[in-house]
Amino acid sequence: MANITLTTLNKMKASGEKFSVLTAYDATFSHVVSKAGIEAILVGDSLGMVLQGHDSTLPVTMDTMIYHTECVSRGNQGALLIADMPFMSFASPEMTLINAGKLMAAGANVVKLEGGSWLKETVQQLSRNGVPCCIHLGLTPQSVNVFGGYKVQGRGDAAAQLLADAEQLAEAGAALFVLECVPTPLAKEITKRVNVPVIGIGAGPDTDGQVLVLHDMLGITPGKPARFVKNFLAEADSIPAAIEAFSHAVKSGTYPAEEHGFKE
Ligand SMILES: Nc1nc(=O)c2c([nH]1)NC[C@@H]1CN(c3ccc(C(=O)N[C@@H](CCC(=O)O)C(=O)O)cc3)CN21
Numbered sequence: 426m427a428n429i430t431l432t433t434l435n436k437m438k439a440s441g442e443k444f445s446v447l448t449a450y451d452a453t454f455s456h457v458v459s460k461a462g463i464e465a466i467l468v469g470d471s472l473g474m475v476l477q478g479h480d481s482t483l484p485v486t487m488d489t490m491i492y493h494t495e496c497v498s499r500g501n502q503g504a505l506l507i508a509d510m511p512f513m514s515f516a517s518p519e520m521t522l523i524n525a526g527k528l529m530a531a532g533a534n535v536v537k538l539e540g541g542s543w544l545k546e547t548v549q550q551l552s553r554n555g556v557p558c559c560i561h562l563g564l565t566p567q568s569v570n571v572f573g574g575y576k577v578q579g580r581g582d583a584a585a586q587l588l589a590d591a592e593q594l595a596e597a598g599a600a601l602f603v604l605e606c607v608p609t610p611l612a613k614e615i616t617k618r619v620n621v622p623v624i625g626i627g628a629g630p631d632t633d634g635q636v637l638v639l640h641d642m643l644g645i646t647p648g649k650p651a652r653f654v655k656n657f658l659a660e661a662d663s664i665p666a667a668i669e670a671f672s673h674a675v676k677s678g679t680y681p682a683e684e685h686g687f688k689e
C-alpha cells in the first residue's frame with residue numbers, strides 16, 4: 426500500500442494543509458513525481474491527448490488505462506495512485522465493477538469516474554467491494570460533445586445542481602472529488618460542504634488539493650495553455666525542481682492565483 430492513503434488526505438483536509446496531485450503515465454515520471462513529495466498521482470485518461478495525440482479523451486480504452494496504471498504503479502514511491510475509468514467503461518453497473526477491479530489489480534488505490542448524482546449506486550457498489558471512488562465534476566472532458574467544447578461549468582443555475590451532485594455523492598460514499606473548471610466561489614462552497622477531500626483544476630485556491638497535467642506544468646504541451654495552467658519549469662532548473670516548486674506553491678497558497686480561476 427502507498428505511504429499516502431485516503432486517511433492522510435482526510436487528515437490534511439481537517440488540518441487545512443493543501444496537497445498536490447500530478448498526472449503520470451509511465452514508471453520514470455511516476456518515480457520523479459512521487460519522490461518530489463506530490464501526495465497523489467493520477468493516471469489520467471488525458472493520456473489519450475498527451476501521449477496518443479487524439480483531440481479528446483474518448484478513444485482511450487480500458488486496456489490502455491490498465492497498461493499505464495501498471496507502469497506508474499511500478500515506479501511509484503509512496504504516492505496515492507488514482508486511475509481514470511475511461512469513456513464508456515462505467516456505462517452499466519456490471520461493467521463498472523469488472524473494469525474498476527482491473528484498474529485496482531493493476532495497482533490503483535482509487536478509481537476516478539466522471540459524472541453526477543446518477544453515479545450514486547455505482548459509488549455505493551464500488552465502495553462495498555473495496556474500491557474507493559473519486560468523482561470528477563464540472564468540466565468532465567468525456568462529455569465534451571455534450572458541452573460543445575471545453576467550457577466552464579457550474580455558472581448561474583447550474584451551480585446549485587453541481588453542489589447537490591457533490592453532496593449526494595459524498596453521502597453515497599465518494600472518497601474524493603475532482604472539480605474541473607468551475608467558478609472559484611462554487612468550488613469553495615463545495616469544499617466546505619463535503620466531508621471528503623476536494624481536488625481542483627481551474628477551480629480556484631480554496632479546494633483541499635490541486636491537480637495539473639504534468640506536461641502542462643512543464644510547459645511542453647502544444648498549443649495555447651488553459652487559463653489554470655502555470656509553467657513551473659520556466660523558473661526552475663530541472664524537472665524535479667519544477668515539481669517541487671508546484672508542491673510548495675500549492676502548500677503556501679501562491680498557486681493557483683486569482684488569474685488561474687474563473688468568475689461566477
Ligand atoms: N494536456 C491536457 N491538460 C488538461 O488539463 C486536460 C487534457 N490535456 N485533456 C483532458 C482534459 C481537457 N481539459 C481541458 C481542455 C481545455 C480547457 C480550456 O481551454 N478551457 C478554457 C475555458 C473556456 C471558458 O471560459 O469556458 C480556458 O480558457 O481555460 C480546459 C480543460 C482538461 N484536461
Ligand SMILES: CC(C)C(=O)C(=O)O
Nearest residue numbers: 448469470471603636
Ligand atoms: C485533468 C485531470 C483531472 C484528468 O482527469 C486527466 O488528466 O485525465
Ligand SMILES: [Mg+2]
Nearest residue numbers: 469470471509
Ligand atoms: Mg481524466
